[in-house]
Ligand code: HEM
């Protein structure tokens with residue numbers, strides 16, 4: 120593309136800083152909701168069931184919304200300052216729609232106590248809920264707005280890449296397979312973000328169809344949709360978005376890690392095969408959410424397990440080994456950025472493994488909807504995506520320039536990791552003891568052993584979240600100090 | 613539930629596998645960090661890593677394939693070889709369970725039943741599980757607090773869940789699909805005689 124002018128560069132940089140600050144403000148608020156849920160589990164304070172479930176819903180939707188939005192914004196900044204021209208107006212449009220929809224969701228949850236969980240599993244939002252109908256309407260409209268914002272942003276990015284790199288198949292890297300000498304080369308981020316964002320488009324469209332059905336149901340209460348079909352749709356939406364949040368964040372690692380190791384990372388045939396395979400598996404792995412719907416056709420169950428297993432192979436063999444071959448004997452200086460990237464990959468691997476365990480049908484029949492499920496996805500979110508985000512933020516804040524002064528930041532990182540590990544371990548402990556997920560309290564189940572295990576784990580979790588907060592605070596201070604230091608902007612590349 | 617081996621329950625196996633995996637990942641991270649100070653040409657380093665990558669890839673493919681085949685043996689789905697010695701009809705509702713012995717002739721919403729039921733030990737029981745309002749999940753817990761098996765209870769669908777209770781005793785039924793505010797209190801009981 121043509122050179123970016125300094126003002127254009129500064130404007131794109133401002134957008135990512137706005138996103139970064141938004142992340143830093145909203146993230147601890149949503150963590151606080153999570154902590155309140157664990158406090159209720161630990162029986163340390165009385166939180167009404169209505170409150171609990173509205174917190175749970177806002178926490179789940181908010182976290183996924185925030186993390187995916189930031190993951191997208193991160194791709195946007197890297198692409199727009201290096202490879203393709205992206206319109207700032209579209210960037211801010213996405214930002215505003217995300218913000219408005221988050222406000223809508225927060226109003227519905229905090230004022231109207233809207234509480235059907237992130238997945239709004241049909242027909243729960245309409246039958247027997249303790250929340251008023253307007254909250255269902257407002258949340259549906261907010262989510263639709265969010266979807267529209269994301270969709271427009273993603274399509275703009277995909278279009279810009281297609282224009283720059285000569286069409287969609289080039290973005291998928293297919294020219295590498297044909298072995299032509301004069302092929303159009305692409306940077307890894309183009310391949311990886313195409314493969315992450317196109318399933319995102321499909322997921323958002325599916326989500327939109329679902330939400331429109333919900334709006335119809337709000338207007339015409341006598342309607343009756345097929346519950347299993349709608350569950351398949353909502354899981355396709357939610358699972359895919361959660362999955363590609365990680366893949367989007369990984370594109371930054373592909374782009375930024377080489378700057379620290381001085382080892383360029385190119386697209387090659389193996390990478391193309393691997394990411395194209397990922398594309399396929401990401402779109403069908405969601406079927407593992409229906410294992411305990413025994414009436415779901417058997418072939419879909421088997422495809423679910425095969426796809427879940429298969430998706431682990433390219434992810435670990437290519438991305439993880441790629442990261443290792445970047446770092447192995449590289450004499451890299453272990454500043455916060457390469458450290459968070461390496462640790463983030465490790466968190467992803469661990470969360471991925473416990474996900475694969477749970478995606479085994481014969482394990483799922485006792486782990487399904489126990490705390491094992493939040494255990495695995497919180498692992499790869501908290502110790503994966505969130506670590507990548509912090510690495511990214513340190514990068515944007517200009518960490519590269521003064522690598523050696525990151526000691527305090529690293530202390531914050533370690534504190535965060537220890538807190539997160541304690542919190543996660545208690546989710547796994549709960550899962551191993553069959554403690555159910557989405558219970559506001561374990562006091563009513565009448566199974567003493569499970570009740571006790573649940574309370575005990577939650578107490579340690581609350582303590583660990585406290586440690587995590589201290590780590591966050593330290594990282595915030597160091598980030599803030601770096602950001603406010605003048606003159607960093609010029610020496611980034 | 614002792615199922616795969618005589619040593620570990622499914623839950624314990626899941627924990628053990630994940631723990632071993634975590635140790636391996638942590639060991640690799642430590643290795644990469646601790647050895648990174650040595651300088652090596654990037655092509656040499658890459659060649660070495662790729663040597664292991666190839667082995668890892670084929671090893672993982674083989675492992676995934678074998679695990680897939682083996683694990684399918686314990687799937688909870690209906691088979692033609694199933695012999696149902698007893699039938700229990702289960703209807704979930706907001707917020708409780710109605711159960712009757714035998715196949716109920718009533719439509720689910722008209723079926724009367726109790727949240728407690730008595731069944732024999734050592735026989736394969738077929739639970740015919742459905743719901744009359746939202747999604748629930750019929751999960752059976754043993755006395756030591758382990759979930760032994762489960763099935764979604766979905767409006768408009770009849771899921772057939774089979775289980776053979778080896779030991780007599782009291783088992784609890786919990787709901788494992790979020791179904792509204794009193795979800796954590798939606799319990800039932802199975803007495804195995
Ligand atoms: C320290 C930070 C966090 C804490 C303390 C926390 C805590 C919790 C708790 C207690 C639950 C309810 C578990 C249950 O089912 O009983 C939950 C659910 C959930 N969390 Fe987190 N969480 C944290 C971070 C995250 C992050 C980073 C994400 C990113 C995606 C996330 C996404 C979710 C989702 C999607 C749910 C499911 C909500 C639902 O079931 O509807 N959480 N979290």
Ligand SMILES: [Cu+2]
Nearest residue numbers: 787789791795
């Ligand atoms: Cu329930």
